[in-house]
Amino acid sequence: MAKEFTHFNDSGDAIMVNVSDKALTKRVAVAEGQITLSPEAYAAVMNRTVQKGDVLGVARLAGIMGAKRTAELIPLCHPLGLTGVEVDFLTDDAAHTVTARATASIVGKTGVEMEALTAVQIALLTIYDMCKAVDKRMVMNRIHLVEKTGGKSGTFRFDESN
Secondary structure (H helix, E strand, O other), rough: OOOOOOOEEOOOOOOOOOOOOOOOOEEEEEEEEEEOOHHHHHHHHHHHOOOOOOOHHHHHHHHHHHHHOOOHHOOOOOOOOOOOOOOOOOOOOOOEEEEEEEEEEEEEEEEOHHHHHHHHHHHHHHHHHHHHHOOOOOOOEEEEEEEOOOOOOOEEEEOOOO
């Protein structure tokens, strides 16, 4: 059975999906993405010597704020009353990378994948913004949904082999 896009009506017009009849369920989504910095910029982030301040602290707050504003940025997303958003960072000294990992949760009628993905993107963009005076060649990549639970479609886990 082929899956169909849900954000279009029978005429092909873009719509916001009606979730009125869906049950309230606990839903959690985890997303992550990575930014690679120059050795100099990476060291400044790790040593907290970036002139604009604590890069990862600011990026964490920006990611949380981004998740809360997802419906303002993505036209067909539902405005959600999130019950939790966490943004964490994993660093790799050898590769000069920072991986942002966001977890969004809700008890609601629709999922929070877009909120988790938005949190990651905004966190990474904040790192870029705070470090661009030192390194304009930063690369953001591997931004993806890691896992989601809850809702009618059940559990999804990212598998690199597929």
